[in-house]
Amino acid sequence: MTGTTGSPLGAPAERREGRQKVTGAARYAAEYTLPGRAQAWPVPAAVAHGRVRAVDTSAALALPGVLAVLTPFDAPRLADPDDGTLAVLQDPGVPHRGWCVALVVADTLETARAAARAVRVTYDTAPHDTGPVDGHPGGYDPEEANGQPGRVEHGDPDAAFASAEVRVDVTYRVPPLHNHPMEPHASTAHWDGDRLTVYTSSQGGTAVRSVLAQLFRLPEERITVVAEHVGGGFGSKGTPRPDVVLAALAARHTGRPVTLAYPRRYLPTAVGHRAPTVQRLRLGARPDGRLTAVLHEVTTQTSRVREFVEHAGVVSRVMYATPNLRSTHHVVPLDVPSPSWMRAPGEAPGMYALESALDELAGALGLDPVELRVRNEPEREPESGRPFSSRHVVECLREGARRFGWAGRDPRPGVRREGPLLIGTGVAAATYPVQIAPSTATAEARPDGTFVVRINAADIGTGARTVLAQIAADALGVPLDRVRTEVGHTDLPAAPLAGGSMGTASWGWAVHEACARLAAHPEEGPVVRADTTGTADADSPYARHAFGAHFAEVAVDTVTGEIRVRRLLGIFAAGRILNARTARSQFTGAMIMGLGMALTEHSTLDRAFGDFPEADLASYHVPVHADVPAVEADWIDEHDPHLNPMGSKGIGEIGIVGTAAALGNAVHHATGIRFRELPLTPDRIL
Numbered sequence: 001m002t003g004t005t006g007s008p009l010g011a012p013a014e015r016r017e018g019r020q021k022v023t024g025a026a027r028y029a030a031e032y033t034l035p036g037r038a039q040a041w042p043v044p045a046a047v048a049h050g051r052v053r054a055v056d057t058s059a060a061l062a063l064p065g066v067l068a069v070l071t072p073f074d075a076p077r078l079a080d081p082d083d084g085t086l087a088v089l090q091d092p093g094v095p096h097r098g099w100c101v102a103l104v105v106a107d108t109l110e111t112a113r114a115a116a117r118a119v120r121v122t123y124d125t126a127p128h129d130t131g132p133v134d135g136h137p138g139g140y141d142p143e144e145a146n147g148q149p150g151r152v153e154h155g156d157p158d159a160a161f162a163s164a165e166v167r168v169d170v171t172y173r174v175p176p177l178h179n180h181p182m183e184p185h186a187s188t189a190h191w192d193g194d195r196l197t198v199y200t201s202s203q204g205g206t207a208v209r210s211v212l213a214q215l216f217r218l219p220e221e222r223i224t225v226v227a228e229h230v231g232g233g234f235g236s237k238g239t240p241r242p243d244v245v246l247a248a249l250a251a252r253h254t255g256r257p258v259t260l261a262y263p264r265r266y267l268p269t270a271v272g273h274r275a276p277t278v279q280r281l282r283l284g285a286r287p288d289g290r291l292t293a294v295l296h297e298v299t300t301q302t303s304r305v306r307e308f309v310e311h312a313g314v315v316s317r318v319m320y321a322t323p324n325l326r327s328t329h330h331v332v333p334l335d336v337p338s339p340s341w342m343r344a345p346g347e348a349p350g351m352y353a354l355e356s357a358l359d360e361l362a363g364a365l366g367l368d369p370v371e372l373r374v375r376n377e378p379e380r381e382p383e384s385g386r387p388f389s390s391r392h393v394v395e396c397l398r399e400g401a402r403r404f405g406w407a408g409r410d411p412r413p414g415v416r417r418e419g420p421l422l423i424g425t426g427v428a429a430a431t432y433p434v435q436i437a438p439s440t441a442t443a444e445a446r447p448d449g450t451f452v453v454r455i456n457a458a459d460i461g462t463g464a465r466t467v468l469a470q471i472a473a474d475a476l477g478v479p480l481d482r483v484r485t486e487v488g489h490t491d492l493p494a495a496p497l498a499g500g501s502m503g504t505a506s507w508g509w510a511v512h513e514a515c516a517r518l519a520a521h522p523e524e525g526p527v528v529r530a531d532t533t534g535t536a537d538a539d540s541p542y543a544r545h546a547f548g549a550h551f552a553e554v555a556v557d558t559v560t561g562e563i564r565v566r567r568l569l570g571i572f573a574a575g576r577i578l579n580a581r582t583a584r585s586q587f588t589g590a591m592i593m594g595l596g597m598a599l600t601e602h603s604t605l606d607r608a609f610g611d612f613p614e615a616d617l618a619s620y621h622v623p624v625h626a627d628v629p630a631v632e633a634d635w636i637d638e639h640d641p642h643l644n645p646m647g648s649k650g651i652g653e654i655g656i657v658g659t660a661a662a663l664g665n666a667v668h669h670a671t672g673i674r675f676r677e678l679p680l681t682p683d684r685i686l
């Protein structure tokens, strides 16, 4: 199978593991039924702040089949982790409700669950502070927001805004959001003397091994991490989560292989979530629409266990030309579960606010929202002054507008009626940075004329095996079916995680290099190893980002308050698209996640109890088929020589960026009412 150029790159190749998955043959972390395998079940803290005074395990241990109950007082000791969420059962302190305070290990899952209910935990409670963050005195302005500067400012934004002829001053709110991958977090751990093997559901097994080595004070060579199939992660499996540590602790303590598969209801407090944000946007412009001031101020929260800052303000450093810019973050540590990465952390909520505010500015100016964006295209990246390696946001907007039928749109809000329905359309731009990390890979020439590529990449449902085979076949100059890929095992060459939309770009670079060398110098074979350093964004003379544009049409029912999406179109400029089929799936999947963010997904931090009542898929509503009638994604051909040998940007996250704004803008166009808090559920609309 070949793409339009005759190369395997770009071809719509089917996922190689697809059949295994749909027939149930693919094995996931909880499905390694090792001899004597026991099951674990966690006991979550029932208070928001305090200390465990005692754990009465007698009733639990009396149940037939219970092997052990680990508590903070007797669990094996670990070295201090860098990530405080992994210091499980090390200390009786309770930093938030849902924190693991005991772990039951039993012969069967049913026994473990029943025994966990029989564990009696008593607490010394302390007063808890669960916010809200608005006007909270306890916050601070972090130096760094998830690896980026916490604050960027140039010009005199306050004065420029005060003197701007047209002004918008609006505050947008995004609630807590949860990753909820289809496969909950799960690990099976097994000790053989001082060798540890874990089967775990992770976006990056290389990092899991390093963290376990540090925690258990073992050389990395004694640890094997297998993550062959992963049922989604959306960021929540980007770093090791407590399940893998608890499974390893329990296996060491009991001398049996142990599986811990987190019950879905426990995920929201245990594995990270998208922290809520309050974003104030002040935009100043001239009457012709040219921006004179952009002020994007983000307030968010984190836990007391680990600092995580949802870096929503960074999008304003990239998107639009302005002589006066402020982009800041303020974070309030609370007695709440730890937030973490969730698909396009920062960019997803940030572009919701920025692109909604821009739509408000278009209204204030009486200017078409596509045209307003075009007028504010920057020559160079506003934050750094670097030239863009490529930037085709205008082309995405124009192409999307053409395909969507934007021309001739009546800008007046609230005037298109179909019986009880109000109809509207909206647009928003999208951006996501290009990130690349060092990777290694090997390519082997086999006597039968086939090739094997080995790399510890993670296939989290994206089709990584398939696209890496395409990259290899292209570099080797052989048909795709002559290449086999092995991923998901720490015996394979080390590789970075499937996260930050950098997996394929990083792994692919090493795979390309190994294969290209093997093709050019077969005498170096049969196995050629490549070790790429990649290029971190900060080292590049170019600002490198993917861009896109979303167009949405909605119908708002004025009787029920229900919003139905009629059409969603995303056009992206993300470098070379390496597999048309899996790329489309990534784009539309992320757009649907953005649709959920706009219309249905949210949880509530219960201030009295300190966690989230919406802890299952019956109450946390992700979109279903009936919610997504026509979601279409396409891309423009983009040739960017400043990226990697394949010319690709990442595509895992950009699809969710801007989607919620396009939908919110369409709802405003339909109704004439501006809702500034997500999600747009019927109770808010009516």
Ligand code: MOS
Pocket (backbone or CB within 6 Å): 203, 233, 234, 235, 236, 238, 341, 342, 343, 344, 345, 498, 499, 500, 501, 653
């Ligand atoms: Mo993505 S949230 O970096 O997996």
